[in-house]
Amino acid sequence: MKSFTYERATSVQAAAKAAASVQGARFIAGGTNLLDLMKLQIETPTHLIDVNHLGLDRIEETPEGGLRIGALVRNTDLAADKRVRRDYAVLSRALVAGASGQLRNKATTGGNLLQRTRCPYFYDTRMPCNKRQPGSGCGAMQGMSRSLAILGVSDACIAQHPSDMAVAMRLLDSAVDTIDANGATRSIPIADFHLLPGDTPQRETLLKPGEMITAVTLPKPIGGAHVYRKVRDRASYAFALVSVAAVFGKDGTARFAFGGIGAKPWRVAAADAAAKQGPKAVAEAALTGARTTHHNDFKKLLVERTLASLYRQQEARA
Amino acid sequence: MSSDSLTRRSLLQGSAVIATAAPTLSAASATAPSPNSGAKAMMPVELTVNGREVHLQLDPRTSLLDALREHLHLTGTKKGCDHGQCGACTVIVEGRRINSCLTLAVMHDGETVTTIEGLGTPEALHPMQKAFIVHDGYQCGYCTPGQICSAVSVLEEIAAGIPSHVTQDLDDVALSDAELRERMSGNICRCAAYPNIIAAMRDVYGQSGAKGEKA
Ligand SMILES: Cc1cc2nc3c(=O)[nH]c(=O)nc-3n(C[C@H](O)[C@H](O)[C@H](O)COP(=O)(O)OP(=O)(O)OC[C@H]3O[C@@H](n4cnc5c(N)ncnc54)[C@H](O)[C@@H]3O)c2cc1C
Ligand code: SF4
Ligand code: FES
Ligand code: FES
Numbered sequence: 001m002k003s004f005t006y007e008r009a010t011s012v013q014a015a016a017k018a019a020a021s022v023q024g025a026r027f028i029a030g031g032t033n034l035l036d037l038m039k040l041q042i043e044t045p046t047h048l049i050d051v052n053h054l055g056l057d058r059i060e061e062t063p064e065g066g067l068r069i070g071a072l073v074r075n076t077d078l079a080a081d082k083r084v085r086r087d088y089a090v091l092s093r094a095l096v097a098g099a100s101g102q103l104r105n106k107a108t109t110g111g112n113l114l115q116r117t118r119c120p121y122f123y124d125t126r127m128p129c130n131k132r133q134p135g136s137g138c139g140a141m142q143g144m145s146r147s148l149a150i151l152g153v154s155d156a157c158i159a160q161h162p163s164d165m166a167v168a169m170r171l172l173d174s175a176v177d178t179i180d181a182n183g184a185t186r187s188i189p190i191a192d193f194h195l196l197p198g199d200t201p202q203r204e205t206l207l208k209p210g211e212m213i214t215a216v217t218l219p220k221p222i223g224g225a226h227v228y229r230k231v232r233d234r235a236s237y238a239f240a241l242v243s244v245a246a247v248f249g250k251d252g253t254a255r256f257a258f259g260g261i262g263a264k265p266w267r268v269a270a271a272d273a274a275a276k277q278g279p280k281a282v283a284e285a286a287l288t289g290a291r292t293t294h295h296n297d298f299k300k301l302l303v304e305r306t307l308a309s310l311y312r313q314q315e316a317r318a
Numbered sequence: 319m320s321s322d323s324l325t326r327r328s329l330l331q332g333s334a335v336i337a338t339a340a341p342t343l344s345a346a347s348a349t350a351p352s353p354n355s356g357a358k359a360m361m362p363v364e365l366t367v368n369g370r371e372v373h374l375q376l377d378p379r380t381s382l383l384d385a386l387r388e389h390l391h392l393t394g395t396k397k398g399c400d401h402g403q404c405g406a407c408t409v410i411v412e413g414r415r416i417n418s419c420l421t422l423a424v425m426h427d428g429e430t431v432t433t434i435e436g437l438g439t440p441e442a443l444h445p446m447q448k449a450f451i452v453h454d455g456y457q458c459g460y461c462t463p464g465q466i467c468s469a470v471s472v473l474e475e476i477a478a479g480i481p482s483h484v485t486q487d488l489d490d491v492a493l494s495d496a497e498l499r500e501r502m503s504g505n506i507c508r509c510a511a512y513p514n515i516i517a518a519m520r521d522v523y524g525q526s527g528a529k530g531e532k533a
Binding site for chain 2: 001003004005006008028030031032035036039048050052076079080085086089092093096097099100101102103105106234235236237
């Protein structure tokens with residue numbers, strides 16, 4: 001690991017200011033992704049700003065009837081929160097489907113949103129990777145791409161977004177609240193927050209240098225039956241090959257978001273619109289524009305079958 | 319790598335890669351910064367470890383795991399993968415289990431840490447330590463300190479009503495073998511002592527007289 005200096009931020013404003021003024025500075029929250037990547041020298045910050053002690057670990061009700069989740073709320077605490085379990089069960093389900101009990105105790109809301117891809121070539125510094133080293137090429141395209149994305153990909157990068165939590169947040173139309181070095185705040189719809197790779201796969205979100213996530217806001221509850229189905233190589237402690245977050249209404253309407261298949265958490269209006277036509281139609285709409293490799297072509301069928309399984313489960317409950 | 323050059327450590331690293339959630343193509347390097355390396359300034363870190371207050375001067379790069387093992391010589395806590403993929407390094411910080419390899423010691427300045435050495439002693443074993451012995455919950459023992467720290471925390475997490483991936487009703491968290499297996503999935507055991515670990519946990523749960531068990 002490269003040397004760095006470390007500070008414990010004393011206020012949100014000071015943290016954002018420090019991040020923008022020190023070249024190579026990074027925030028550290030749980031550290032479960034950043035330190036992993038620093039040990040491999042994929043990330044080499046010169047200065048770490050610890051944002052763990054800024055009071056951003058609370059979940060509050062908003063005047064609109066939703067919830068404002070502090071950026072430092074741990075994944076365990078978010079999943080276990082009574083209001084989240086009751087009104088946003090799909091989020092609880094997505095969270096507990098991710099990582100392990102130990103990791104969820106440490107992982108934070110902001111850090112989870114910003115976790116980087118699990119593309120094996122991104123992790124192997126001997127391999128070309130446009131995301132890790134812009135312009136070096138993409139090792140995955142002709143390589144072992146089984147786990148990688150089939151939607152939103154580009155000629156430069158086919159990496160998948162690995163988060164489970166973010167898929168549920170995308171389904172729920174959340175917004176990401178931030179503050180920058182000048183103290184200016186903004187609220188970014190989660191649909192816009194993550195960027196598609198295009199020619200610049202190293203750019204992953206709309207955040208500007210030094211801009212800090214302070215919270216994620218959930219709109220007021222939408223009711224319905226909440227489910228999160230994750231398909232992976234092991235029953236637990238593994239990233240998704242395909243995951244589907246869904247809320248089914250009583251009237252046959254539904255909304256869907258997908259993990260494991262997109263360059264970012266994936267949601268398509270046409271898939272929601274096809275809900276009443278059944279899983280095949282939903283899958284077809286969701287997979288419009290899919291670009292697969294020899295290794296990950298199976299994900300298309302897996303999406304359809306995962307949806308079919310969710311529909312059957314819903315019918316059995318009705 | 320030729321098989322006769324396999325060391326115990328490289329074997330463990332290799333297995334961590336196989337067991338990994340994210341396939342890494344190269345065996346991850348598990349090099350710890352040596353106590354006095356690096357040009358950057360040392361930082362003071364104060365911890366309460368197993369009830370004892372300790373003062374350390376550390377390179378900020380020092381993981382909590384390396385602080386415990388290399389600086390405090392508490393070698394009960396093990397380094398398996400050094401990347402959050404095996405659970406051998408599990409310790410309890412401020413009452414919650416975490417992977418000590420994926421956190422910096424400086425991030426825990428002022429906090430309380432419990433390791434396997436703090437749960438019990440050979441003369442006065444923690445009930446979970448005793449149950450692991452009774453039920454043969456290990457073979458080589460390398461993963462065991464992490465397993466025991468997790469096992470103790472898992473029973474507390476169930477009692478606190480924290481749901482898991484296999485919880486049917488998010489508002490009704492109860493003990494079952496499926497729950498124990500799911501919650502212990504962050505602790506890999508290459509010797510596959512899993513069934514006996516579950517038996518040990520059930521035993522301790524039974525001793526606690528807790529209610530609400532599901533078959
Ligand atoms: C073995 C293993 C298995 C895993 N399995 C899964 C899985 O199945 N599903 C899943 O979804 N995840 C999984 N994860 C990933 C895990 O969820 C993430 O590592 C975790 O959520 C990251 O959160 P953190 O707080 O530790 O982030 P950190 O590592 O602290 O930070 C991550 C990034 O976010 C930045 N950052 C953090 N907080 C802020 C903020 N407030 N504002 C701006 N920037 C910020 C940091 O600078 C850094 O770049 C796994 C991880 C491991 C190690
Ligand atoms: S898919 Fe993206 S992250 Fe993976 S090697 Fe190619 S450029 Fe890198
Ligand atoms: S040493 Fe493997 S999880 Fe920490
Ligand atoms: S790894 Fe040998 S007892 Fe678990």
